[in-house]
Amino acid sequence: MxxxxxxxxxxxxxxxxxxxxxxxxxxxxxxxxxxxxxxxxxxxxxxxxxxxxxxxxxxxxxxxxxxxxxxxxxxxxxxxxxxxxxxxxxxxxxxxxxxxxxxxxxxxxxxxxxxxxxxxxxxxxxxxxxxxxxxxxxxxxxxxxxxxxxxxxxxxxxxxxxxxxxxxxxxxxxxxxxxxxxxxxxxxxxxxxxxxLETSQVFLNKTKTAIENLFFLYQSGKISTDDSKIVKAFEVLKKVKLIRFSNFIFKKNQDKIERNLLSEKPSLFLFDLYKLGYFNFLNSCKVSKTLSVSRM
CATH class of the missing domain: 3.90.550.10 (Spore Coat Polysaccharide Biosynthesis Protein SpsA; Chain A)
Structure with a gap:
């Protein structure tokens, strides 16, 4: 049964x-x-x-x-x-x-x-x-x-x-x-x-690990844009050539966003931006490694 x-x-x-x-x-x-x-x-x-x-x-x-x-x-x-x-x-x-x-x-x-x-x-x-x-x-x-x-x-x-x-x-x-x-x-x-209920810091750390998993699944072709809102948003940013600008904004505001997420009034809107920003960051790291290898 x-x-x-x-x-x-x-x-x-x-x-x-x-x-x-x-x-x-x-x-x-x-x-x-x-x-x-x-x-x-x-x-x-x-x-x-x-x-x-x-x-x-x-x-x-x-x-x-x-x-x-x-x-x-x-x-x-x-x-x-x-x-x-x-x-x-x-x-x-x-x-x-x-x-x-x-x-x-x-x-x-x-x-x-x-x-x-x-x-x-x-x-x-x-x-x-x-x-x-x-x-x-x-x-x-x-x-x-x-x-x-x-x-x-x-x-x-x-x-x-x-x-x-x-x-x-x-x-x-x-x-x-x-x-x-x-x-x-x-x-x-x-x-x-x-x-x-994990602490906000533990949950934030686990979220970053999860986004790394998501990036791996995306890069390996195991999921499509229809499977994830983060991937869909990333594809839109890539299409309009805003990945580099988005990554700049994320790095500039990352600490400020993290302070909000660990505060007594965490914003889920900022949490969504944080996840997308970290996904963009992982992509930029991959691109940077590719460029470094090609220049050797």
């Missing part, structure tokens, strides 16, 4: 597994819950090992870091049931009927369902504001693999691209491949809370 796959990294997944076991047992379904820490060497794994004591549940630890997508692929190879429910370890069902809602959806004969992500209404401390505001304003309307129900055969035919080993945009590429193969994602009202 249902294999629940939970990629873990430096997080206590035990409360989530407890809740899922309770809901699956209430539904009376055949299930398994497979969790796998991606070589985080975390002290949280002492608690995570308790998962192995539950019926139909297992907790594994990778010998080396695979990256989120490859970690999920690895879990999928271990799974035995016809449907996969992929959940991030720092999520938690918003409803007691979370599993039941997905079981009802399975009977509709579609292949992929996204239940949604929500954030708690309580405003966090200033150091976590950027992550919270971005999550509430952007992620709640996005389609992500942090709460995704998908048929096993569909996933195994179109797994995560394992060339993406760092944080960021593995979802974008995954959904791009599904779209190109004419699969549709059905969104239903079955959300999970996103619980783990």
């Amino acid at each position: 249902l294999s629940i796959l939970i990629p873990v990294y430096n997080y206590n997944a035990l409360p989530l597994v407890n809740e899922l076991v309770k809901q699956c047992n209430t539904c009376g379904i055949n299930f398994e819950i497979l969790c796998q820490d991606d070589a985080s060497n975390s002290g949280e794994n002492a608690q995570n090992q308790i998962i192995n004591s539950f019926s139909n549940c297992a907790f594994f630890i990778n010998d080396s870091n695979l990256g989120r997508g490859k970690n999920i692929n690895s879990l999928a190879q271990k799974a035995k049931y016809d449907w996969f429910l992929i959940l991030d370890c720092d999520t938690f069902p918003a409803q007691n009927s979370f599993i039941q809602n997905y079981i009802a959806a399975i009977s509709e004969s579609k292949s992929i369902y996204f239940g949604g992500i929500v954030y708690e209404d309580k405003k966090p401390e200033q150091e976590q504001l950027l992550r919270w505001i971005y999550g509430q304003k952007r992620e709640t309307s996005a389609v992500l693999t942090s709460n995704l129900l998908i048929k096993k055969d569909v996933f195994l035919q179109h797994q995560f691209d394992e060339s993406v080993t760092k944080y960021g945009y593995e979802d974008l590429l995954f959904f791009s491949v599904l779209k190109k193969n004419d699969f549709k994602i059905t969104r239903i009202e079955n959300p999970t809370f996103h619980l783990n």
Whole structure:
């Protein structure tokens, strides 16, 4: 019936597994819950090992870091049931009927369902504001693999691209491949809370890593302009020959923008400009290296 796959990294997944076991047992379904820490060497794994004591549940630890997508692929190879429910370890069902809602959806004969992500209404401390505001304003309307129900055969035919080993945009590429193969994602009202709020500085650093991933995917031809607003905006700037000017503006204002993003009133408009600016910067670095090599 249902294999629940939970990629873990430096997080206590035990409360989530407890809740899922309770809901699956209430539904009376055949299930398994497979969790796998991606070589985080975390002290949280002492608690995570308790998962192995539950019926139909297992907790594994990778010998080396695979990256989120490859970690999920690895879990999928271990799974035995016809449907996969992929959940991030720092999520938690918003409803007691979370599993039941997905079981009802399975009977509709579609292949992929996204239940949604929500954030708690309580405003966090200033150091976590950027992550919270971005999550509430952007992620709640996005389609992500942090709460995704998908048929096993569909996933195994179109797994995560394992060339993406760092944080960021593995979802974008995954959904791009599904779209190109004419699969549709059905969104239903079955959300999970996103619980783990990083500090704004950590989130900003991870965003830069994600943009580096996006640039790699763009340069390698794995995504198109239709897949990303950042890539689309970059292509427009390139067409009107404003890349160099845009990069100049970004470098001149980068520190000022970062101060805003770490403040008590972070602007998502500036955050968007920051991501585009960093993407432009990566392109200019590539061009500079190419010119340097050609002049040797």
